[in-house]
Amino acid sequence: MFPAEIFSGCPSPGEREVFARLKDSSNTPDWIVLHSLDIAHHVRRVSGEADFVVIIPTRGVLCLEVKAYRRIHRNEAGWLYGSEQIPDSRGPFRQASEAMHSIRNRLIRKRPDLAHILFWSAVVLPYIDFKIPSNEWHDWQVIDAAHFRQRPLPESIENVLKNAREFLSTCESARWFNAGLPTLTPKQAKAIAQELRPSFEIFESTKVRRDRWDKEVRRYTEEQFASLDAMQANSRVLFTGPAGTGKTLLAIESARRAHSGGERCLFVCFNRLLGRWLQEEMAPLGETMTTSTFHSFLLSLAGCVPQGEGVSTSFWEEELPERAIEALVERDPQFTPFDTLIIDEAQDLLRANYLDVLDLLLRGGLASGRWRLFGDLEKQAIYSGSIPNPVALLQQRTGSVPLFSLRVNCRNSPRISTLVHLLGGLAPNYSRVLRPDNGIEPELKYYGSSAEQEAIFLQVLESWYGEGFGGGEIVVLSPRADRTSLAAHVAKEPWRSRLRPCAESTGGQISYASIHAFKGLEASAVVVTDIEHLTGDAAVDLFYVAVTRALHRLTILVHESARPDIIRALTGQGAVPNLNSSGEPSW
Structure with missing residues (x-):
């Protein structure tokens, strides 16, 4: 037939x-x-x-x-x-x-x-x-x-x-x-x-396929807008959910709705790279929309510039908020508060002194003003000094806070989502994964030395270029800082010229960044490098953040010393990887 x-x-x-x-x-x-x-x-x-x-x-x-x-x-x-x-x-x-x-x-x-x-x-x-x-x-x-x-x-x-x-x-x-x-x-x-009826085989090009997948992600994320509609009558809502549940795009949509209603809106996040991207997205909305990282906005309020690269943590966490409050209360009593506050990455900003600043920035304050907070309070509080119970802290300041739980993954493929659950320690798991299965397994490759890791890494890049991925679609993530990561030390051309730190890369170059710096963003294809162990909550949470950045393709380079950690993680979920000859698991 x-x-x-x-x-x-x-x-x-x-x-x-x-x-x-x-x-x-x-x-x-x-x-x-x-x-x-x-x-x-x-x-x-x-x-x-x-x-x-x-x-x-x-x-x-x-x-x-x-x-x-x-x-x-x-x-x-x-x-x-x-x-x-x-x-x-x-x-x-x-x-x-x-x-x-x-x-x-x-x-x-x-x-x-x-x-x-x-x-x-x-x-x-x-x-x-x-x-x-x-x-x-x-x-x-x-x-x-x-x-x-x-x-x-x-x-x-x-x-x-x-x-x-x-x-x-x-x-x-x-x-x-x-x-x-x-x-x-x-x-x-x-x-x-x-x-x-001649037999023939015509393949969907990789570019067409990725465009289709990207449209799927956007469509499934927009389906999450129903959560905003459900909470529209509430002036203050905390939206919580694991990575991949569309929090950032929901924050963007909330900001756009506030703007269309004629409100002056302050839209802040924690991470610098995410803040830069959000500013580009929100720029067409004009002057009534202020988009910034939280600390950049505080610098503008305080009128100060940090000196040098080695600015202490205490400056950002203690001194800068104090200066901003001083500027608002003493030097600028005519400051006009914002009508609406939107916060993405709320898990990183729910600190007592940060809330003091935000309270002054919002008409009616946090207790009576209009705000929408979006955060992953389970797994993405990866910075030292994060508050153990941020919801309780927020409730102390605002009274009862309506919470809306987001559990539907609209970003990652089902196979990546399964990996997140097994190795990223996500519990409870996603209630659903909206994207259909694309048939592509995430890859786990083991290395025994720096030279071997680099060789495997370049093979992955070569393969992805061969599939039609452009440099601008690929991101390399590491638990290490940029200057000590694998990507920063590649000497072989043409890859050396193609690799650039995220903050410096142009559209056609492969970007690399620390996992911390890339939190909140996503990419079509992600290589995670320099994984040397997977023990302890901090390491597992960082791994979770890294693997959830991938939309379509994911490869993880793991040191042989971490192989027992991987096996223990999978065994704890009732599955042991069947390692093939290339060191890749068959999930």
Whole structure:
């Protein structure tokens, strides 16, 4: 059967039944059946179609026209099927005959040696008895309800070809037909099928496939907007959920809605790279939308510039918030608070002194103002000094806080999501993963030395470039700082020139960053390097952040010393990796 399964959108119940009977027949092992064969060069029309073309070795080729109606009427205007009001001037027998002649003419132009093969046509009427004689058709050309129900369909088809052969053998005008010539061989039957419906394989390009996947991610994320609608009546909401549940895009949508309502909105996050991207996204909204990292905004309030790169943690966590509060209270009493506050990466900003600043920035303060907070309070509080119970701290300042839990993954593929659950320690797991399975496994590759890791790393990049990934679609993440990571020490060209820190890379270059710095962002293809152990909550949480950045492709490079950690993690979930010869697990 070509195709092997009937098209799901086939509207004809009769065609479905004919297809099923032919497919399920046990007495037709060498038959070839083409369903819904388009005819580009039709003898009467611009194009046409044959419902079924049945190719039978030793018998011939039969074109079937199926009319699955419970009422057929013919008058001087033509044929009327079922409740149709527009008559068909040709009728089913001529329709089948023209399809057959079109197919035969095309075939013998390319294969003159097949001109002697028997071609004929018939009409299948599975729901009505049709006993009307006519000079326009032979009664044995009809497979009506009586024949359809009382005998196997292959038997009826063979009977049509048998009668056609007998008719042509005695028909003086059919001089082209010679019953004495060899009948259709199995090899010729395959050649006819190949000529009529040639086999070919055309692959979806990697770029088209990734574009389709990206649109899927965007569509599934936008489905999460229903959570914003559900909480619209609440002035203050904390949205919580693990990585991949669409928090950042929900924050963006919240900010856009606030802007469209005429509100002055402050939209802040923690990470510098995420803040830069958010500023680009929100720039078209104009001056009433202020988008920044939290600390950059505090610098602008305090009017100070940190000196040098080695600024202490205490400056960011203690001194800078104090200066910002001083500027708001003492030096700028005319400061106009914002109407709405949107915070992404809330898990990193729920600190008492940070909340003091935010309270002054919002009309009505945190207790009475309008705000939306988005954060992963389970696994992404990866910075030292994070508050153990940030929700309790927030409730102390604001009273009862409505919480909305996001548990549906709309970013990662199902296989990456499974890896997040098994190795990233996500518990409870996602309630659902919206994206369909793309059939691509995340790869886990082990190395024993720095040189071996670099060799594997470059092989991965070479492979992804070969698949059509551009440099701008690939991100390399490491638990180490940029200057000590694998990517920073690659010396081999052209990869050395193609690799750049995220903060410096242009659109076509491969970006690399620490896992900390890339939190909140995502990329089509992610390589995670320098994984030397997977023990302790901090290491597991960092690993979780890294692997959830990948949209489509994920490869993780792990030192041999961490192999026991990987096995223990999987064993704890009831699965042990089946390591193949390349050191990759079959999940």
